[in-house]
Amino acid sequence: MNILLLEDDKVLAEWTIRSLSNAGHVVDHLEDGRSALIAATTRDYDLIILDRMVPELNGMAVLRTLRASKVAAPVLMLTALGDVEDRVEGLEAGADDYLTKPFAQSELLARVMALGRRNLAAEATEPSLLRYADLELDLLKQKCRRAGRAIDLNPKELRLIEAFLRAPGRVLTRTMLLERVWQLNFDPGTNVVDTHVSRLRAKIDRPFPVALIRTVRGAGYVLGD
Amino acid sequence: MGIKRIWRMSALHLSATLCAIFVVLLLISGWATNRTIRAEVRAEIDAGLIELAESDAAEFTVASDVISLFAGDNEAGAASLTEGYLAPDETVHGQLRRDIFDQTGFLTLPASALFNEAGIAELREDWRFPSEEAFQPEAGLWRVYVLPLAGGRMAYLEEIEDFESVLAVIPGVVAGVGIPAIVATLLAGLGLGWRQQRRLDRISGGLARIADGDFSQRIAPARLHDDLDQVMWDVDGAAIRLQGSFDQLRYFTQHLAHELRTPLARLRASIEDLGDGPANLTVLDRTDEVIRIFDAVQRIARLSGRDGRAGMGEVDLGQVAQLMEDLFAEIADHNGQRLQLRLSNPAIIRGDQQLIAQLVSNLVDNAVRHSGAGSTITLAVEGDQITVTDTGPGIEAEKLSRLCTPFDQLGNNQTFGMGLGLALVRAIADYHRATMSVGKGESGGLCIVVRFSQREGSPFGRTLPQTANEVISL
Numbered sequence: 001m002n003i004l005l006l007e008d009d010k011v012l013a014e015w016t017i018r019s020l021s022n023a024g025h026v027v028d029h030l031e032d033g034r035s036a037l038i039a040a041t042t043r044d045y046d047l048i049i050l051d052r053m054v055p056e057l058n059g060m061a062v063l064r065t066l067r068a069s070k071v072a073a074p075v076l077m078l079t080a081l082g083d084v085e086d087r088v089e090g091l092e093a094g095a096d097d098y099l100t101k102p103f104a105q106s107e108l109l110a111r112v113m114a115l116g117r118r119n120l121a122a123e124a125t126e127p128s129l130l131r132y133a134d135l136e137l138d139l140l141k142q143k144c145r146r147a148g149r150a151i152d153l154n155p156k157e158l159r160l161i162e163a164f165l166r167a168p169g170r171v172l173t174r175t176m177l178l179e180r181v182w183q184l185n186f187d188p189g190t191n192v193v194d195t196h197v198s199r200l201r202a203k204i205d206r207p208f209p210v211a212l213i214r215t216v217r218g219a220g221y222v223l224g225d
Numbered sequence: 226m227g228i229k230r231i232w233r234m235s236a237l238h239l240s241a242t243l244c245a246i247f248v249v250l251l252l253i254s255g256w257a258t259n260r261t262i263r264a265e266v267r268a269e270i271d272a273g274l275i276e277l278a279e280s281d282a283a284e285f286t287v288a289s290d291v292i293s294l295f296a297g298d299n300e301a302g303a304a305s306l307t308e309g310y311l312a313p314d315e316t317v318h319g320q321l322r323r324d325i326f327d328q329t330g331f332l333t334l335p336a337s338a339l340f341n342e343a344g345i346a347e348l349r350e351d352w353r354f355p356s357e358e359a360f361q362p363e364a365g366l367w368r369v370y371v372l373p374l375a376g377g378r379m380a381y382l383e384e385i386e387d388f389e390s391v392l393a394v395i396p397g398v399v400a401g402v403g404i405p406a407i408v409a410t411l412l413a414g415l416g417l418g419w420r421q422q423r424r425l426d427r428i429s430g431g432l433a434r435i436a437d438g439d440f441s442q443r444i445a446p447a448r449l450h451d452d453l454d455q456v457m458w459d460v461d462g463a464a465i466r467l468q469g470s471f472d473q474l475r476y477f478t479q480h481l482a483h484e485l486r487t488p489l490a491r492l493r494a495s496i497e498d499l500g501d502g503p504a505n506l507t508v509l510d511r512t513d514e515v516i517r518i519f520d521a522v523q524r525i526a527r528l529s530g531r532d533g534r535a536g537m538g539e540v541d542l543g544q545v546a547q548l549m550e551d552l553f554a555e556i557a558d559h560n561g562q563r564l565q566l567r568l569s570n571p572a573i574i575r576g577d578q579q580l581i582a583q584l585v586s587n588l589v590d591n592a593v594r595h596s597g598a599g600s601t602i603t604l605a606v607e608g609d610q611i612t613v614t615d616t617g618p619g620i621e622a623e624k625l626s627r628l629c630t631p632f633d634q635l636g637n638n639q640t641f642g643m644g645l646g647l648a649l650v651r652a653i654a655d656y657h658r659a660t661m662s663v664g665k666g667e668s669g670g671l672c673i674v675v676r677f678s679q680r681e682g683s684p685f686g687r688t689l690p691q692t693a694n695e696v697i698s699l
Contacts, residue, residue, distance in 0.1 A: 009487055015494040080486035083527055102490035102516055105497050156551050182552055185579050187517075188586040189646070195555040218501070 001046035005029045006036040008054045019105045033057025045073050052079040067094035074115040106219030110171040130165035164223040173220035236421045240414020244407045255399040274370035274381045288375045313376040320344030326378045332369040424453050431460045440468035521645050528652040540578050543571025546606045549585045561598040572609040574677045576657050584653040587646040588613040609677040615670040
């Protein structure tokens with residue numbers, strides 16, 4: 001993906017660029033809001049990453065101007081402000097996702113992947129049937145099958161497998177799962193997500209030869225083979 | 226305005242005190258006036274009698290001359306009601322009784338003790354009394370002066386009943402004037418107090434808003450007329466200074482957050498770059514722990530000293546509880562614990578969805594972590610009250626009050642971190658003006674109750690901010 005990065009901290013910028021490049025993305029880096037705004041309106045980017053606290057024009061102002069200028073590229077906001085209100089403010093101003101520093105590299109990469117234009121569009125559609133390999137989920141009937149066999153899942157397990165099926169082959173971090181399945185923007189501590197996933201695996205993977213839900217160490221889980 | 230509030234009005238107290246002083250002064254002056262007038266009048270009467278006696282003493286030296294005063298009809302009749310004579314031969318002239326001449330000097334007597342039957346009969350027909358029935362011999366009072374004259378004894382009389390009845394009017398006048406005056410003063414006090422109360426309420430309201438962190442309102446009028454206006458002015462001044470301090474603090478904490486997070490982010494990034502080795506992962510875990518603690522402390526700090534205003538919406542407590550039961554059921558099961566949900570008329574309240582979810586999550590997480598294997602954890606929502614109980618070992622009573630203090634170790638490594646989670650619960654509860662209590666459950670485990678009803682807001686009934694948790698036993 002072509003990514004525009006607005007970040008004024010040199011050390012973090014260098015690290016972010018390296019992480020993204022290693023994952024195959026091309027990154028343009030700018031250190032102040034005004035230049036970023038000009039770049040974003042003159043070139044076409046697959047994703048724009050904005051830090052909030054930058055010189056010249058802050059990230060929120062850049063975001064608002066972009067949206068007002070009908071720039072539709074997905075935006076990921078980075079911030080050192082940790083308030084719930086700041087997150088809500090960012091999302092309401094038009095950001096598609098919001099990450100608080102410090103964050104893990106895997107978290108950044110997983111969310112960047114999720115925000116890729118194609119993926120965003122794909123996740124936004126409302127199919128009645130989701131499929132991956134021999135796994136099927138009928139959303140209307142709320143029923144799950146694998147290799148033709150019906151699998152009995154309770155409502156939360158259904159929501160969990162749905163989240164995986166909507167993002168096939170892409171890493172879903174624990175925080176992403178908490179947001180998508182339980183609509184929570186905080187970490188409840190302990191390893192609640194892990195226990196839910198292993199329960200799910202016991203039903204979806206264990207009775208079958210091939211495991212579809214894989215653990216990505218240090219990052220999260222992925223539906224892939 | 227209830228009876229209790231009227232009772233506590235300082236203006237009413239003031240006017241009641243003034244009335245009491247007025248009443249006392251009135252009674253004292255009434256009594257003093259009464260005594261003074263009585264004494265004065267008596268003195269005058271007595272002086273008059275003495276004068277008569279002296280002129281007679283100069284004029285009459287022979288008993289027969291005195292006796293001749295009482296001879297004759299009408300003239301004597303008139304004289305006999307004002308004088309009487311005991312002749313040297315023991316005969317009584319005039320219509321007085323014999324026994325009054327036994328002593329000399331001044332006497333005060335009713336008519337019945339003074340006059341003989343003929344005298345009383347005459348008095349009955351006297352023009353002074355409107356009817357025969359109006360004359361009461363026991364009631365009428367007379368002043369008598371007896372002294373020796375021309376070998377016998379002369380008695381001079383003056384009726385003082387008139388004066389007595391006049392003096393008896395005075396208390397009636399006092400009461401008649403005083404009581405309406407007192408009532409009027411009290412009512413005036415009430416009325417003025419009512420007006421004053423509104424100004425006092427303004428001051429109370431202003432202080433309450435400051436206590437809640439709202440420094441924007443000003444209560445003083447444009448011109449200061451009295452000391453209450455001055456107090457309002459002082460309250461506004463305090464609000465302005467507090468606003469300044471808070472703004473400074475907010476600016477500082479906001480930039481502090483930014484200033485600290487960036488170095489933490491750099492630190493974490495560098496550690497991640499070190500690779501996947503087990504030692505590096507351990508260091509990364511420890512760093513994440515620091516970040517979590519910093520996060521929680523920052524959130525607690527940002528929530529404290531602020532009231533929920535922005536970001537509030539409708540929150541269904543039953544839904545939130547169900548979500549949390551959903552979330553934690555697996556891990557409880559994994560730990561050999563039982564997590565049960567009890568809903569009874571769950572309320573929908575005004576609040577921040579994410580914060581309340583975090584509150585419930587922290588409570589359940591706390592129970593899961595610390596109640597041990599085999600424990601039953603109950604998450605109950607009754608109306609607007611959330612209760613989390615477990616059947617674990619619980620905490621000793623002395624330590625309960627320290628439970629929500631951040632970082633308090635409670636002397637046991639196992640419980641490290643418990644304080645922070647519950648401190649955030651407390652901060653979120655305060656943000657929503659909810660009350661939180663910590664105690665022992667029925668089966669000895671820990672029981673925490675958070676109640677979302679609004680705290681008392683009236684000026685007289687305001688509860689003081691809680692600085693320690695309430696310890697209850699259920």
